[in-house]
Amino acid sequence: MLADFDFDVIRRSLGYLFLDGMAFTLTLTVLASVMGILLGTLLAIGRLAGPKFIAVPITAYVNLIRSLPLVLVIFWFYFLVPYIGQWMTGASRPVQVGAFASTLLTFTLFEAAYFSEIMRAGIQSIPRGQVSAGYAMGLTYPQVMRYVVLPQAFRNMLPLLLTQTIVLFQDTSLVYVLSITDFMGAASKVAQRDGRLVEMYIFAAVVYFLVSFALSRLVKRLQARIAIPR
Amino acid sequence: MSYNWNWNIFWELSPEGTGTYLDLLLQGLWTTIVVSIFAWTIALVMGFSIGVLRTLPSRIGQGFGTAYVEFFRNIPLLVQLFLWYFVLPEIVPASAGLWLKQMSDAPFYTAIFGLGLFTSARVAVQVQAGIESLPVGQRMAGTALGLTTAQTYRHVLLPRAVRVILPPLTSEFLNLIKNSSVALTIGLLELTARTRAMQEYSFQVFEAFTAATILYLVLNMIVVTGMRFLERRVAVPGMIAEH
Numbered sequence: 001m002l003a004d005f006d007f008d009v010i011r012r013s014l015g016y017l018f019l020d021g022m023a024f025t026l027t028l029t030v031l032a033s034v035m036g037i038l039l040g041t042l043l044a045i046g047r048l049a050g051p052k053f054i055a056v057p058i059t060a061y062v063n064l065i066r067s068l069p070l071v072l073v074i075f076w077f078y079f080l081v082p083y084i085g086q087w088m089t090g091a092s093r094p095v096q097v098g099a100f101a102s103t104l105l106t107f108t109l110f111e112a113a114y115f116s117e118i119m120r121a122g123i124q125s126i127p128r129g130q131v132s133a134g135y136a137m138g139l140t141y142p143q144v145m146r147y148v149v150l151p152q153a154f155r156n157m158l159p160l161l162l163t164q165t166i167v168l169f170q171d172t173s174l175v176y177v178l179s180i181t182d183f184m185g186a187a188s189k190v191a192q193r194d195g196r197l198v199e200m201y202i203f204a205a206v207v208y209f210l211v212s213f214a215l216s217r218l219v220k221r222l223q224a225r226i227a228i229p230r
Numbered sequence: 231m232s233y234n235w236n237w238n239i240f241w242e243l244s245p246e247g248t249g250t251y252l253d254l255l256l257q258g259l260w261t262t263i264v265v266s267i268f269a270w271t272i273a274l275v276m277g278f279s280i281g282v283l284r285t286l287p288s289r290i291g292q293g294f295g296t297a298y299v300e301f302f303r304n305i306p307l308l309v310q311l312f313l314w315y316f317v318l319p320e321i322v323p324a325s326a327g328l329w330l331k332q333m334s335d336a337p338f339y340t341a342i343f344g345l346g347l348f349t350s351a352r353v354a355v356q357v358q359a360g361i362e363s364l365p366v367g368q369r370m371a372g373t374a375l376g377l378t379t380a381q382t383y384r385h386v387l388l389p390r391a392v393r394v395i396l397p398p399l400t401s402e403f404l405n406l407i408k409n410s411s412v413a414l415t416i417g418l419l420e421l422t423a424r425t426r427a428m429q430e431y432s433f434q435v436f437e438a439f440t441a442a443t444i445l446y447l448v449l450n451m452i453v454v455t456g457m458r459f460l461e462r463r464v465a466v467p468g469m470i471a472e473h
Contacts, residue, residue: 067450069411170306197316212304
């Protein structure tokens with residue numbers, strides 16, 4: 001029962017939970033979302049404007065990744081990355097890559113597929129007339145993208161991109177399957193070491209809830225403020 | 231590459247003694263399907279209830295619906311499953327906790343329950359959006375015809391809202407199937423867990439994961455095709471202009 005709820009186990013492990021665990025979770029979330037949005041935007045442009053031999057493989061990649069569970073993809077990359085490293089460095093044996101680099105690569109490549117769908121919708125939501133106006137002014141295709149389409153697409157899609165980032169923040173807890181010390185990993189290690197599962201898992205749930213809830217409220221307010229008046 | 235490919239591994243016997251490695255993966259696929267279907271039933275029942283509740287003119291009802299949705303949407307699925315699996319038996323009265331702990335197949339039932347509730351919050355949001363997307367005159371027309379609120383929902387609002395939200399519901403069902411792999415953390419032997427087991431027994435990492443990838447893709451395609459068929463079957467001509 002909750003009567004013997006031990007707050008002290010939480011207080012004692014705060015440093016480990018946040019300085020080790022949450023720091024990993026947040027770094028992974030921020031880096032993977034920034035790199036995922038950049039790569040996702042490139043994929044979206046390649047898919048919309050690229051020649052067939054670029055657009056078709058990108059479409060296949062995005063659809064493939066989006067039909068697979070993240071857990072399966074995490075395992076895929078966990079086993080695949082050492083061989084990619086071997087191939088890139090020309091080493092004779094599979095290269096051991098650190099847990100952080102491996103998960104960062106996984107989440108970037110995984111989330112890029114989702115971000116690219118958001119950016120594709122964003123780019124397609126810009127009226128054709130905008131692009132034509134850009135060409136009429138003598139801009140080249142990259143210039144039209146850079147100065148006309150992408151700024152508006154980013155602005156329109158910012159709430160969705162941020163919502164996807166909150167999803168990513170929650171999804172990083174799945175690195176638990178590789179026994180990595182992210183926030184959830186740290187919580188479960190303390191929980192098992194001290195036999196305090198109830199306290200640690202409830203505390204983890206409360207922290208995830210507060211962060212995600214606060215961020216989603218911010219996104220909602222942002223959404224109202226940045227809407228382009230039409 | 232210093233990797234030894236062996237695609238014949240699927241026809242070799244697995245050490246679990248229940249057949250070949252292919253059988254092992256197919257058992258996992260079966261668990262994934264069964265868990266997903268049961269969880270989807272919970273998600274639809276709870277999702278429609280909460281979604282409708284959020285559109286009713288009751289402050290308390292809306293508040294409860296919002297709290298429900300925010301609770302299940304802002305905690306990672308992994309943490310939710312841990313709460314149901316590890317925490318719930320400890321905080322309920324001792325006899326109920328004992329019953330939960332002694333339940334055989336606990337991961338199976340916990341996965342269905344946890345995935346169902348997690349997905350129901352997402353379904354609720356879609357149901358609410360679907361009902362709110364209908365012109366307000368629809369509800370008024372129902373009232374003007376003398377229908378009660380329940381009858382308006384049953385005969386006017388829900389039949390139209392369901393057709394509007396079928397595509398997003400398809401995505402939610404696909405997400406549910408993918409999310410069922412998270413239940414391997416509480417010991418559910420679904421497809422990804424079986425793939426891991428095959429990899430650990432046989433060391434044929436990439437064959438095992440390629441097979442799992444193909445199985446997930448096929449399952450995905452079956453659901454998409456089935457839902458497209460359902461969409462066409464229930465479509466009301468002229469209702470959705472852009473199709």
